[in-house]
Amino acid sequence: MTGRDGGADLAPVGNTPVVILVRPQLAENVGAVARAMANGGLFHLRLVSPRDGWPQSIAWRSASGADQLLDHAEIFDTVDEAVSDLHHVFATCPRPRHIIKPLLTARGGALEMRCMTNRSLKVGILFGPERTGLENHDFTRADYWIRYPLDPRFMSLNLAQAVMIMAYEWWMASEQTPQKQLQTHATHVATKSELENFMGHLVKELDYCGFLRNQQKRPGMIRNLWHFFQRAEVTDQELRTLHGIVSELVRGPVGKQET
Amino acid sequence: MTGRDGGADLAPVGNTPVVILVRPQLAENVGAVARAMANGGLFHLRLVSPRDGWPQSIAWRSASGADQLLDHAEIFDTVDEAVSDLHHVFATCPRPRHIIKPLLTARGGALEMRCMTNRSLKVGILFGPERTGLENHDFTRADYWIRYPLDPRFMSLNLAQAVMIMAYEWWMASEQTPQKQLQTHATHVATKSELENFMGHLVKELDYCGFLRNQQKRPGMIRNLWHFFQRAEVTDQELRTLHGIVSELVRGPVGKQET
Numbered sequence: 251m252t253g254r255d256g257g258a259d260l261a262p263v264g265n266t267p268v269v270i271l272v273r274p275q276l277a278e279n280v281g282a283v284a285r286a287m288a289n290g291g292l293f294h295l296r297l298v299s300p301r302d303g304w305p306q307s308i309a310w311r312s313a314s315g316a317d318q319l320l321d322h323a324e325i326f327d328t329v330d331e332a333v334s335d336l337h338h339v340f341a342t343c344p345r346p347r348h349i350i351k352p353l354l355t356a357r358g359g360a361l362e363m364r365c366m367t368n369r370s371l372k373v374g375i376l377f378g379p380e381r382t383g384l385e386n387h388d389f390t391r392a393d394y395w396i397r398y399p400l401d402p403r404f405m406s407l408n409l410a411q412a413v414m415i416m417a418y419e420w421w422m423a424s425e426q427t428p429q430k431q432l433q434t435h436a437t438h439v440a441t442k443s444e445l446e447n448f449m450g451h452l453v454k455e456l457d458y459c460g461f462l463r464n465q466q467k468r469p470g471m472i473r474n475l476w477h478f479f480q481r482a483e484v485t486d487q488e489l490r491t492l493h494g495i496v497s498e499l500v501r502g503p504v505g506k507q508e509t
Numbered sequence: 510m511t512g513r514d515g516g517a518d519l520a521p522v523g524n525t526p527v528v529i530l531v532r533p534q535l536a537e538n539v540g541a542v543a544r545a546m547a548n549g550g551l552f553h554l555r556l557v558s559p560r561d562g563w564p565q566s567i568a569w570r571s572a573s574g575a576d577q578l579l580d581h582a583e584i585f586d587t588v589d590e591a592v593s594d595l596h597h598v599f600a601t602c603p604r605p606r607h608i609i610k611p612l613l614t615a616r617g618g619a620l621e622m623r624c625m626t627n628r629s630l631k632v633g634i635l636f637g638p639e640r641t642g643l644e645n646h647d648f649t650r651a652d653y654w655i656r657y658p659l660d661p662r663f664m665s666l667n668l669a670q671a672v673m674i675m676a677y678e679w680w681m682a683s684e685q686t687p688q689k690q691l692q693t694h695a696t697h698v699a700t701k702s703e704l705e706n707f708m709g710h711l712v713k714e715l716d717y718c719g720f721l722r723n724q725q726k727r728p729g730m731i732r733n734l735w736h737f738f739q740r741a742e743v744t745d746q747e748l749r750t751l752h753g754i755v756s757e758l759v760r761g762p763v764g765k766q767e768t
Contacts, residue, residue: 258662258663259662260662260663285663285665285667288660288663289659289660289663289664289666289670290659290660291659291660291662314665314667315663315665316663346692347692348694349692350693350694350696350747351691351692352689352692353692354689355684355687355688355689357681357688358688358689362689399681399684399686400548400677400680401547401549401680403517403518403547403550404519404544404548404575405548406544406548406574408544410670411545411548411669414673414674415673415677418657418659418677421658421659421660422616425614425658427614427658428617429614429620430611430612430613430614430621431612432611432612433606433608433609433611433612433654434609435607435609437609483611485609487609
């Protein structure tokens with residue numbers, strides 16, 4: 251699935267959450283995280299004590315063009331320092347822990363974050379290191395936990411995919427795209443009168459050729475044709491095509507006319 | 510973010526959509542797709558004309574334990590063959606095309622798929638090859654398009670992440686987890702009478718030590734304390750701790766008592 255826009259300016263639009271990677275191991279994953287963040291309109295990346303040091307050129311190579319996020323990444327020694335200027339912190343946590351804390355889904359978390367950022371509060375999201383996850387002390391600065399609903403038989407997510415889902419839900423929390431629409435381009439969904447016009451044409455020809463000769467069944471057959479042609483959202487362009495098909499079928503093969 | 514369950518049986522629960530990878534290039538990506546599918550409870554994987562042939566052991570290595578999906582993957586030469594037993598086909602398509610077709614978000618698509626599978630219809634989702642995407646002929650068998658709302662400045666998704674979002678939305682479309690809850694473990698959210706009991710203890714000691722000596726302000730101060738202690742969902746265990754704190758603060762340092 252492509253659609254990359256190489257040189258786009260990815261500067262944050264408004265107040266967006268900070269993604270904090272705690273003790274990330276592979277710089278390649280940090281790059282993949284930056285890419286996933288950019289998909290969802292996130293920008294601010296903080297790294298707490300990255301295992302292999304920073305910067306690492308492999309991160310830029312795996313970011314697929316989300317270089318700006320890496321260029322602006324901030325490095326901290328501890329979680330406490332990385333969250334010190336934030337008002338609220340969310341911690342992703344795939345497994346239950348014996349701590350009393352509000353637990354949100356990714357979707358619920360994204361909605362909470364939107365509320366907070368709209369109040370001009372600074373928000374951060376903690377992601378633990380690959381495999382081991384966050385440690386008990388890391389959670390002490392968190393206001394909320396986030397756990398993604400996933401198939402409990404297989405909860406293994408890599409770091410970039412964990413960030414991808416959160417970034418996606420952040421974006422969706424303010425997204426206005428209709429869940430379903432018809433992509434019509436230069437054409438438009440046909441009005442009832444446009445459909446009536448076509449159906450008149452069709453019925454006239456069906457009467458002429460004898461398809462509707464059974465007068466008792468004729469009204470029901472016409473109603474069923476209406477039902478069929480309305481089941482899809484037919485466009486004016488498609489109706490013109492259908493008009494043409496009916497006309498050409500009636501006219502018969504070009505060769506036949508010429509004889 | 511970890512949580513992998515190695516030996517789990519990932520057999521499909523009920524009627525689940527088929528993921529169809531059209532001309533995938535890297536076997537490593539096919540493995541990562543299987544992993545993402547398993548996260549969202551998907552199982553059926555079909556490959557149309559994989560570039561490097563099939564099977565490829567690197568796919569199993571990158572599946573992080575979702576081997577069963579790869580073991581059962583089916584191979585086809587063409588999209589037409591891969592969809593021939595399906596009732597409805599969704600095609601992911603990041604860019605607009607000049608084709609008239611219903612366009613869904615990932616979330617809208619997942620809801621449609623749930624409706625269809627609940628009607629015992631067989632559903633498939635087409636994902637195009639890395640970079641190039643699906644071709645015009647591939648779309649002719651599709652009933653719907655799916656396009657993910659993402660930051661338009663940066664729409665680049667790798668194949669596994671595209672599948673991840675769709676699998677996640679498929680799972681979420683039937684997910685019942687509350688968006689927000691308090692994880693309380695052995696304890697429970699305090700009732701008003703448990704809070705009343707603590708507040709009575711606190712106010713008694715605050716009266717005794719003189720903190721509430723301003724009789725005019727006293728009722729308002731007590732109300733504000735109520736408001737504070739109710740802002741969080743306090744648990745019975747935390748109230749016991751707070752009772753203990755008040756008692757110990759009143760008693761003063763252990764050394765002082767002993768003198």
